[in-house]
Amino acid sequence: MHTNDKSGIIDSMSDDVSQSESTEADVVGEPGLALARSQAKLAEMAGQHGDSPQSGRRVVFGLEDVSVSYSGMVAIRDVAFDIHENLATAFIGPSGCGKTTLLRSMNRMNDLIQGAEVAGRITYHGQDLFGAGVDAVEVRRRIGMVFQRPNPFPKSIYDNVAFGLRIHGMKDNLSDRVEQALRHAALWDEVKDRLKHSALSLSGGQQQRLCIARALAIEPDVILMDEPASALDPVATLAIEDLVGVLKNDYTIVIVTHNMQQAARVADMTAFFSVDADEKTGNRSGVLVESGPTSDLFIRPSDPRTEAYVTGRFG
């Protein structure tokens, strides 16, 4: 169980955190309860009845009327929903509806794009991500990201994983930490004999798992994945999906995907976005259509657009 401190980015906000930390401790302390909980999780994953997956879980991200624009052009607007701890949440929707844009706002990667602007509020464990005094670098340490195309550094496999550790001064037991991260990303057995080889010598699927290991090494709280399997073949895709299923026990995962089956397979919660044209100006921008437990979206969608999309009639 992931036990490192998940409190706020700056120390001020921790009240609700310490509360739920104790629930976590209970789970660890009581094997029976832990078992019951994992069984409940299995039931949820299979999309069967029981409580909705998010009930009783802490909110990690609170999105409150979030709009993101590039140089004044609104890419996605008025998004409001919560993302819960230790669940995999999928963003789905047609191309250009702002999934990537929203995802990149959640670890402030959009800061790097000139002209990108976030309106509304994104909270992380209750704290405003864009508030004064919040350090974007610290945000990105806690909220890791995996990109659409694998982007290992042209360095050795080892140095790729050690990169973030060195940056953040986590240099004690460096080799152990690297091994741990590679094991966590289900890559260790494939690379343990060639850690000094270039990361570029790996296959695409291995490279993507290396990028996941690289993100895991610095012990983040959340991992944001932007279509992590879209550049991979079906076998490598399944490996990534299995990994997501395991990782969400320890991390909160947000995964953008174009693939409906993938969302159904890996995500506990799903948010469906669409593109709307403004009645007055005709400007197109992304909107949130519906969000909730994945099984609800797929089996009982409450919006006809969602139904059309998930049944493949549109998109």
Add this chain to the structure above:
Amino acid sequence: MEGFATAAALLAVAVLAIVLISVARKGFPALNLDLFTQNAAPFGQSGGGIENAIIGTVIIVLIAAAISLPVGVLLAIFNTEFAPQRLAEAIRLTLNVLAGVPTIVIGVFIFSLIVVGRGQSGIAGALGLSIIMLPLIARATEEVLLLVPSTLREGSMALGASRTRTVLTVILPTAVGGIVTATIVAVARAAGETAPLLFTCSIFVATAVTTDPRQAMATLPIVIFSSSESPDPHAQQVAWAAALVLIAVVLIGSIVGRLLSAKTRRQIERAR
């Protein structure tokens, strides 16, 4: 149209061939060990070499590289990683203008800035050459920095690296081959420049090796320039031989630069 283009290309190759062949033919006879181990012979005596000119050129070009390499690389980094669009454009334009300034003007500039009052020196010559090398290094470095895929930048920043850290640990190591190449090409180019040295580093003791850059030093271009004007046929022979050495250095530098550059490009492309 195609015919003209082909003819123009052939003409360019022919000019290069003619220059190479004539320099080789005239310089080859004087190309012996003495050339590299002796200095200019006193007037009227035969023999003599260009040892001092080779040493002088090496020292001056090294100093010029030591100045222009860090400045050029920093400029390129500033332009690609930190500067706002408009400022980057302005700097790029400035570098292009600087690259186009006639080298004799650079010589006069250094002369009025440094030589007047202080006298000629290797350092003054090196400063002149560094102004020629700066835009070459800065522009070529910028080009290779832009080749570094932005996905690597994002990967680094997403792990919580600062911009500076990203530049130092991801971007520069990826681009280092290209920077080395740019430096080699710039060195080869500067080694052959004559005009900036005329006013700044041309009055030297021809018969001895000078290694102190605070004094004027013999250099290959200036020795070629002055010896070829000499009425002494031996001196003229030495001038041709020196020209052959210089051309060889410049050619080898450019070719090595080209090859390395192609290799770097391939390497960076693999990281895409």
